[in-house]
Amino acid sequence: MNVTTEQLFTEARTHNGFRAEPIPDATLRELYDLMKWGPTSANCSPARIVFVRTREAKERLLAGMSPGNVQKTREAPVTAVIGMDLAFPDKLPFLFPHADARAWFAGNEPLVEATAFRNSSLQAGYFIVAARALGLDCGPMSGFDPAIVDAAFWAGTRIRTNLVCNLGHGDPSKLFGRSPRLPFDEACRIE
Amino acid sequence: MNVTTEQLFTEARTHNGFRAEPIPDATLRELYDLMKWGPTSANCSPARIVFVRTREAKERLLAGMSPGNVQKTREAPVTAVIGMDLAFPDKLPFLFPHADARAWFAGNEPLVEATAFRNSSLQAGYFIVAARALGLDCGPMSGFDPAIVDAAFWAGTRIRTNLVCNLGHGDPSKLFGRSPRLPFDEACRIE
Numbered sequence: 001m002n003v004t005t006e007q008l009f010t011e012a013r014t015h016n017g018f019r020a021e022p023i024p025d026a027t028l029r030e031l032y033d034l035m036k037w038g039p040t041s042a043n044c045s046p047a048r049i050v051f052v053r054t055r056e057a058k059e060r061l062l063a064g065m066s067p068g069n070v071q072k073t074r075e076a077p078v079t080a081v082i083g084m085d086l087a088f089p090d091k092l093p094f095l096f097p098h099a100d101a102r103a104w105f106a107g108n109e110p111l112v113e114a115t116a117f118r119n120s121s122l123q124a125g126y127f128i129v130a131a132r133a134l135g136l137d138c139g140p141m142s143g144f145d146p147a148i149v150d151a152a153f154w155a156g157t158r159i160r161t162n163l164v165c166n167l168g169h170g171d172p173s174k175l176f177g178r179s180p181r182l183p184f185d186e187a188c189r190i191e
Numbered sequence: 192m193n194v195t196t197e198q199l200f201t202e203a204r205t206h207n208g209f210r211a212e213p214i215p216d217a218t219l220r221e222l223y224d225l226m227k228w229g230p231t232s233a234n235c236s237p238a239r240i241v242f243v244r245t246r247e248a249k250e251r252l253l254a255g256m257s258p259g260n261v262q263k264t265r266e267a268p269v270t271a272v273i274g275m276d277l278a279f280p281d282k283l284p285f286l287f288p289h290a291d292a293r294a295w296f297a298g299n300e301p302l303v304e305a306t307a308f309r310n311s312s313l314q315a316g317y318f319i320v321a322a323r324a325l326g327l328d329c330g331p332m333s334g335f336d337p338a339i340v341d342a343a344f345w346a347g348t349r350i351r352t353n354l355v356c357n358l359g360h361g362d363p364s365k366l367f368g369r370s371p372r373l374p375f376d377e378a379c380r381i382e
Contacts, residue, residue: 001196005324008194009228009317025381032379036372037200038316041333043370049379057382095370118312118333118353125229125316126200133196142232142309153382162309179234179286181227184220188240191248191344 003133015137015166017174018076023053023136023167028078031130038126040119042104043095046088047123047162050081050153064148065164069141072174076139076166081149082127084120086112086158120162128165137170194324206328206357208365209267214244214327214358219269222321229317231310233295234286237279238314238353241272241344255339256355260332263365267330267357272340273318275311277303277349311353319356328361 006012028051036045052061058074061081065073073079089112092101105112128138141164149161197203219242227236243252249265252272256264264270280303283292296303319329332355340352 003194003196003199005192005194005225005321008324009225009321012228014230028379028381029375032375034196034200036378037203039205039319039329039331041331043372045373045378047378051379051381054382091373095373097370098367115333117308121309121312122316122319122331125313126320128230128313129317129320130196130200133199138230140230140232142306176289179288181234182236182282182286184223187227187236187238188219188223188242190216190219190242191245 001133008129008132012132013137013170013175013178015139015168015170015174016072016176017171018072018137018166018168019171020077021169022077027134027136031127031134031136034130034133035123035126038123040122041115042092042101044088044092044115044119045095045123046084046116047120047127048083048085048159052079052081053077060152061149061164064145064152065141066143069143072139073141073164073166077168080127080165080167081153081161082120082124082163082165083154083159084116084162086116086160088112088116117162124163124165131167136167139166141165192324199320199323203323204328204361204366204369206330206359206361206365207263207367208362209263209328209330209357209359210362211268212360213268218325218327222318222325222327225321225324226314226317229314231313232306233283233292235279235283235306235310236286236314237275237307238311238318239274239276239350241274243270243272244268251343252340252355255336255343256332257334260334263330264332264355264357268359271318271356271358272344272352273311273315273354273356274345274350275307275353277307277351279303279307308353315354315356322358327358330357332356
């Protein structure tokens with residue numbers, strides 16, 4: 001599928017308001033079927049996603065969002081709760097069949113947590129770019145109460161919410177002015 | 192610039208061998224100028240990158256790489272050491288001028304660390320996709336000794352290495368078979 005780097009990066013914006021236009025299931029599946037191919041350490045793929053769409057599920061989510069994130073999350077036709085599964089090693093025999101990768105993590109909870117956090121965040125980056133590739137606008141957020149959101153969507157599992165991302169067709173009238181980025185020489189060097 | 196989702200996701204592979212063909216400075220700057228636009232929390236943009244290219248800098252890096260990552264890192268024309276700056280709040284008055292975002296982090300080191308880790312990992316995801324958009328192949332790695340790599344590249348700063356990524360033109364003869372991904376219904380649900 002053809003896309004442009006303008007659509008993915010240079011002209012894409014974080015949206016704060018969304019039109020009511022719904023997102024079909026097929027688009028959410030297409031989004032996962034792109035982002036899932038992004039690389040993770042030992043293919044561990046720890047991200048787990050709830051696409052929150054019904055009014056009832058939205059209300060459970062809104063109870064945990066920071067006040068400044070409530071209205072836009074209510075408006076977005078879909079909000080993705082992106083979690084990290086601390087039980088990811090159990091899927092490694094399927095995901096990384098070449099080696100006993102599950103053994104690398106056994107009894108090493110700090111390594112499990114760092115690997116889940118780093119790689120589910122990488123996958124959230126792929127998710128955002130893939131959504132834009134499909135013509136969706138994103139509004140990623142870390143302003144929420146993890147205890148409330150975890151209880152609402154991941155009860156009885158070892159999944160913890162990493163970030164939350166509104167999805168839809170943005171309302172350009174609600175965009176903020178674009179913030180600057182660090183120049184190359186402040187963020188990078190070549191050695 | 193036109194790209195395809197095949198190039199970014201569905202046909203892109205993690206490379207384990209690289210051709211000698213060098214990468215010009217202009218391409219590394221172009222890569223940063225794409226990935227820098229990816230969204231981060233309060234635009235905090237904590238990723239810092241050393242593009243390691245000279246033999247001398249490569250040797251310092253190789254001293255910290257896990258044995259299985261040494262040969263491919265030696266071969267790659269450029270290896271990016273992607274760090275997270277725990278001093279990122281000091282740049283918030285420039286990056287997020289609308290509010291006193293620096294104050295949100297003052298005295299809250301766990302929040303600083305989680306924000307730097309999550310957002311520099313998101314940026315690493317943007318980095319990988321942006322590199323592929325420019326026709327480069329990537330080989331991201333977390334197998335290294337952080338103490339050695341940090342001392343080699345970030346001495347005297349609050350930057351810590353998050354991951355390391357080979358860049359170049361991959362050698363398809365050294366690809367492994369592609370590993371499977373979790374099906375939608377195992378990683379996602381719609382509520």
